[in-house]
Amino acid sequence: MSPESSGPALALPVLDEELAARLRARLVEVEEALSGHIQSEAAFVTEAARHLMDAGGKRFRPLLVLLAAETGPNAASDEVIHAACVVELTHLASLYHDDVMDEADLRRGADSANARWDNHVAILTGDWLFSKSSELTADLGPDAVRIQAHTFSRLVEGQILETVPPASPEVALEHHLRVVAGKTGSLIATSALYGARFAGAPREIEDALAAYGEIVGAAFQISDDILDIASESDESGKTPGTDLREGVPTLPVLLVRRAGRPEDARLISLLDGDLSSDEALAEALVLLRAHPAMAEARAYVVARAQEAKDLLKVLAEGPVRDALEAFADVVATRTA
Ligand code: FPP
Numbered sequence: 001m002s003p004e005s006s007g008p009a010l011a012l013p014v015l016d017e018e019l020a021a022r023l024r025a026r027l028v029e030v031e032e033a034l035s036g037h038i039q040s041e042a043a044f045v046t047e048a049a050r051h052l053m054d055a056g057g058k059r060f061r062p063l064l065v066l067l068a069a070e071t072g073p074n075a076a077s078d079e080v081i082h083a084a085c086v087v088e089l090t091h092l093a094s095l096y097h098d099d100v101m102d103e104a105d106l107r108r109g110a111d112s113a114n115a116r117w118d119n120h121v122a123i124l125t126g127d128w129l130f131s132k133s134s135e136l137t138a139d140l141g142p143d144a145v146r147i148q149a150h151t152f153s154r155l156v157e158g159q160i161l162e163t164v165p166p167a168s169p170e171v172a173l174e175h176h177l178r179v180v181a182g183k184t185g186s187l188i189a190t191s192a193l194y195g196a197r198f199a200g201a202p203r204e205i206e207d208a209l210a211a212y213g214e215i216v217g218a219a220f221q222i223s224d225d226i227l228d229i230a231s232e233s234d235e236s237g238k239t240p241g242t243d244l245r246e247g248v249p250t251l252p253v254l255l256v257r258r259a260g261r262p263e264d265a266r267l268i269s270l271l272d273g274d275l276s277s278d279e280a281l282a283e284a285l286v287l288l289r290a291h292p293a294m295a296e297a298r299a300y301v302v303a304r305a306q307e308a309k310d311l312l313k314v315l316a317e318g319p320v321r322d323a324l325e326a327f328a329d330v331v332a333t334r335t336a
């Protein structure tokens with residue numbers, strides 16, 4: 001079979017060929033369903049909503065829904081596909097808003113919606129996508145609506161908390177981890193929970209997978225923040241250094257500040273200063289990349305991935321558990 005006919009490439013290594021083929025086929029179903037869901041009667045709305053969807057993306061969240069569903073007897077149910085669309089549309093909606101907040105001009109290797117059109121279009125398209133995801137959630141019943149509403153309030157709270165300083169420098173790290181758990185852990189936890197729930201997995205497995213998703217989500221965000229500093233090019237489809245330029249606190253920067261080494265005076269003054277010039281940003285990136293805080297942040301992510309994998313002991317040994325372990329590993333060591 002050619003790679004095209006076997007479906008999209010999976011964003012994680014799945015050694016079991018049968019499981020991999022099943023996941024690829026289900027992802028094709030998700031893609032088709034997503035494409036239908038973002039069809040508006042207004043052609044421009046469809047165009048704006050399609051923009052980032054068509055630009056690509058790893059589809060990590062729907063993949064996690066599909067993989068978590070493999071732990072239950074009804075992995076092939078329509079509700080699982082529906083749930084996968086709910087999480088991807090919520091995620092996509094949040095990206096439109098996030099790029100406005102971050103003034104980002106590149107996303108998934110394409111112009112961000114705010115750069116391609118303007119902030120109004122980006123914000124309203126995010127709202128529209130979120131309303132689509134809410135409509136789909138309603139089809140999944142009141143429990144799903146409650147879970148989605150709670151997830152969404154955590155996501156927005158995380159994003160808001162990121163814009164306010166911690167109560168004191170001593171709690172900066174704790175504050176940051178709360179932000180990360182809210183803005184990213186929440187939706188990835190729900191992805192795993194939805195998969196287990198709509199495939200009819202037992203409660204014990206549902207709880208373990210939700211906890212696993214929460215930790216994997218935090219690790220995913222921190223890896224993303226490390227990549228914002230470490231990647232030399234826009235291979236991630238985003239502009240490196242965006243967080244630094246926008247003054248968004250991330251784990252490596254917080255670790256530099258906590259270490260407070262005298263030799264970091266130049267780096268800290270750059271971080272505290274204006275990074276709008278390309279020269280200043282480049283200098284900060286060079287100093288940061290060489291700083292031991294980067295290895296410390298990577299070690300933190302690897303430790304969290306291990307914590308997540310430990311939660312999988314409730315699952316029977318086999319290809320699904322192996323793939324969920326690989327998922328945690330990929331998140332911890334991702335390079336794009
Ligand atoms: C990416 O963060 C952003 C998020 C994980 C969530 C952002 C959530 C909102 C903006 C609220 C959305 C509200 C509605 C109504 C949809 P990042 O900037 O750290 O990651 P990046 O590197 O991918 O930009």
Ligand code: MG
Pocket residue numbers: 098099102104
């Ligand atoms: Mg951003």
